[in-house]
Amino acid sequence: MSYAISGECCSDASCVAVCPMNSIHPAPGEPGFGTGASLFIDPRTCIDCGACADICPVDAAQPADQAAPEDVRRNAEYFAEREPLEATDLDSWEPPSYEVWGGGPRRVLVVGAGPAGIYATRELLLRTTAEVTLADRFDTVGGLVRYGVAPDHPRTKQIIETFERVIQHPRVRWRPGTDAASLLNKQAVAPGSGRSGGFDAVVHAVGARRSRRLGIAGEDGACTAEDFVAWYNGRPGAVAPTDLVGPRAVVVGNGNVALDVARVLLSDEEQLRGMDVSPEVRRMLAASGVKQVVLVGRRGPDEAAYTQSAFQELRAAVGDRVEFRYHAWPTAWTGEGLVLDSGETIAAGNLFTAIGFEGRPVDGLPFDPDRGIVPNVRGAVVDRPGHYVAGWIKRGARGGIGVNKACAQETVMTLVSSARGSASPGS
Known part of the structure; x- marks a missing residue:
């Protein structure tokens, strides 16, 4: 659709x-x-x-x-008589105009091959003469598009094919399965030097995949969205995070990820066959016995974070087996039910928490634990010349795939301005 x-x-x-x-x-x-x-x-x-x-x-x-x-x-x-335009074709469209960074080869390291990192790389190719080293801890590009988008959304995951074309550009050095910290330890960052063996700039696009915590008693017995989504999407190293126990599960959260978790839990065998999941994941979901999901929101329906399209999709797929509970504040998880501040206990075999994600500190950079971001001004890291951020680690864990494009453009615009000799906002 x-x-x-x-x-x-x-x-x-x-x-x-x-x-x-x-x-x-x-x-x-x-x-x-x-x-x-x-x-x-x-x-x-x-x-x-x-x-x-x-x-x-x-x-x-x-x-x-x-x-x-x-x-x-x-x-x-x-569009009937127009050829489709390739999303990553460097000649297919013109982004917001600003001066190119010329004057000879430069070296830029982009850490993270998710949407923010790919769009930052594409923008650097468009707007500079730089050689871009793109590094990721995984062996594939895509980040949360590959390991975060629900497996029954194959159309959305098609964008990975266009991401893969970026790493084939002759000025891109693709470094899969690479620990960026060790790479930076070997090759120092020296803004504007262009010297051999170092980077002129680093763009950190490392995302924010750690699940926020509720802070309630018994929460260690719950399953986070990070763990559950990584498992059913087949992220390397992810294992089944919990035994699935029917007939009811509780999901705390009212964003799109919470709705995805509910929809996947309630999918029948026919729906599971149409999903891009491993046979083991399909078998465990089919055998779970989960027949009902209670979605618990701590705020009201007018403040829910899910999109209308995601809500309609849930209703169409499994709506008669989902119960929405708003203004409900959890206080404890007993292993057999979720206790609310009203004194009510919602009996359930599993608790899943999907209340958002937060960034983790990046080695050598300042960090704001309250916002879960690296402090920055338009992408330039505060007090760290030569270092930039893009994506969720820059602005917080909000916004979907497309928002990362404009976010990366702003970061690269700041980088280019600094390289031209303007005073860096973060210096």
Whole structure:
């Protein structure tokens, strides 16, 4: 299912900046931008990530099955005689303009090959003459797109194919399975030197995958979203985090990840066969006996963090077996039920916590534990010249795939400005 833009479009192009697949046109600078009544989404390349809907100021971007048929038809007709544009093609579109970083080869290290790291690499290739070393602790690109997107969303995961094209660029040195800390220990960072054996700049795009904790009694017996999602997505080193015990499970959290966990837990054998999971994961989920999930939100429905499209998907897939409980504050997990501050206990065999993620400290960089980020100004790390951040470690664990594109562009713009001789905001 793709997205479509309705006639209520205001054409402010914020959706263009966040679309990870370059699917929304006409973009600024293209013929027709600002002169028509609407922008359009290419249904051939849309990966159903919802980034456009999340940022649209007038709610004009909608899932195609919820949009008016005439709007879906108009979107398709706009692209009928146009070739699809490749999201990572360095010549397919022009991002916000600023001066290139020239004057000879430079060396930049990008740590992390998730969306933020890939978009930072792409922007460096577009805007500089740098050689980019891209390092990741895993052997593959994709980060949370590969190991965080629900396995019944294969369309969204298609973007990994375009990410893989970035590492094939002749100015990219791909270093899979690499510990970035040891790499930096061997090759020092010397901003602007361009000297052999060192990096002129480092962009840390390491994400924020550690689950936040509830801070309640018995929480060590619960399963975090980090562990459960890593297991069913087959992240290297992940193991079954808990025995699944039916017939009821409780999930604390009201974001998209919480809804994903509930949907996966309640999937029947036919739905599981259509998921990109290992046979062992499929077997354990099918044998779990979980027939009902209670989603516990500490705030009200108006403050829920899930998107409308994610809510509708849950309702359509397993809605009659999900109970929503709002304004419910957990105080303890007994192993057999979740105790609320009202005194009520929700009987259940498993507790899953999905209340958000937070960053971890990065060696050698300052860290704000309250916000879970590396302190920075527009991506430049405070008091660490030559070091930059992008993605969740820069702005906190919020925003989907597409938001990382605009975030990485800002970081690289700051890096380029510093390299041209401007005073670094973090120096």
